[in-house]
Amino acid sequence: MHPSSTTREPTPALVIIGHGMAAQKLLEQLVSLSPDQQLPWPVTVIGEEPHLPYNRIQLSPLLAGETQTEGLISQQADWFSRHGITRISGDPVSQIDRAARCVETASGGRIPYQRLVIATGSRPALPLLLPAHLPKASSANDWPPGLMGFRDLKDVEQMQAACLAGRQEGAGALVIGGGLLGLEAAEGLRKGGLEVTLLQRSERLMNRQLDEVAAGLLEQELRERGLDIITGAHLEEWLETPAGRITGVRLKDGRELRAGLTIAATGIRPEIELARAAGLACQRAIQVDGHLLTSDPHIHALGECCEVAGETFGLIEPIWAQIEVLARQLLAQPTPPYRNAPLATRLKVSGIDLYSCGELTPQPNDEVLVYQDHALGDYRRLLLREERLVGVVLYGDVSAGNALFEALRAGTPLTRIREDLLLMPAEALAGLTQDGPPTAPDDPSGKPGTQDMTDQHRDRDTTDKTDKTDNTPDTFEEAA
Helix, strand or coil, rough: CCCCCCCCCCCCCCCEEEHHHHHHHHHHHHHCCCCCHHHCCEEEEECCCCCEEEEEEEEHHHCCCCCHHHECCCCCCHHHHHHHHHEEECEEEEEEEEECCEEEECCCCEEEECCCCCCCEEEECCCCCCCCCCCCCCCCCCCCEEEEEEEEEHEEEHHHHHHHHHHHHHCCCCEEEECHHHHHHHHHHHHCCEEEEECCCCCCCCCCCCCHHHHHHHHHHHHHHCCEEECCCCCEEEECCCCEEEEEEEEEECCCCCCCEEEEEEEEEEEEEHHCCCCCCEEECCEEECCHHHHHHCEEEEEEHEECECCCCHHHHHHHHHHHHHHHHHCCCCCCCCCCCCCCEEEEEEEEEEEEEEEEEECCCEEEEEEEEEEEEEEEEEEEECCCCEEEECCCCCCHHHHHHHHHHHHHHHHHHHHHCCCCCCHHHHHHHCCCCCCCCCCCCCCCCCCCCCCCCCCCCCCCCCCCCCCCCCCCCCCC
């Protein structure tokens, strides 16, 4: 995208659909990379929510009462005006007119673009079809009363109101999904004073990130806090009132679980309806290349709504990497393409630390190293293949997580520190780095990455891998 002056080009040069975390980070990166932090062309960003941009990662602490709404705001209104950015909120885009190169909003406004970025994110996935007599839901906004997702400020406000009403009426909450998002929602509702039952389809919590031992430690801790946890829970149908309010679920084993509020935290679906209606190439998400370009040369897509080489996204770290590429691409600055890479996850529940990256299931010739301190509640499991780290699970003491992840991502040979790796992983890896370890054969940079992974978030998908329609990974809260 080449700069053009506002006098020669009075219409917005760049339009961004969606104003979540990904879109806001892209705006900040564009400003940071521009000379004197002044954008070379006008920009319009269009958001569905009537709020200033906010950090969705902090929704779980907000629900748990550990932070305030004001602390979530990313930028105040004057930031946008200072940088020549027009912000439209509460008036979402309803149509993309590719032929005319403009977008139409719900209120009927038409906004032209030279380049368009679609950053519409994702929506919660229903774990079970709604009763046939209810209208088909296109989003969580269409779900019947008593059933909701956990994706935005409105959801948190409704859950907080439910906590107040539930404490007064003695009604509890039901959370469906034992992945990252489900655990965060359940713990937040529990701290809000509700009796909470958590349902997980798998036989263990966080089954994509944790082995049986770590998952068992997690479940024990949560039960001691007061959560009721049911694993191996297979849903049969929704329970509802004659008026159509969801009041819980019936399991396939016949048990009926009733609650004043039911939270579905069983995954996300990329929000691609606008792109699909406009004729852009889509599979599970909007298909883009390494420079985040769609099948239309004037349109990019970013974050949870896009897919690269068949992979979709829910974690912050890959989306931040996409933003770095896209910002430079829009500013006509040289940039290597985005490539998918291994990811790490870390649970964001107060007082519980766990960290996971790489593969979980060993192959026949792999070596599994295990350390556990029952007194301290620490657990460490390292998966080695040909003396290289391919999988990590940490519970309790996660201080070595970043160092282990970098070794895994770089493919560092670990033969020299094999004896110290399990008991003192951070120290052993630090010593290896100081001695100048050989680089991975497929690492063109000659050095491993150094990005801190501990602040990633969510999300949120606990959909079983037997679901062939979507394999979005679990993430930390709400990603983008």
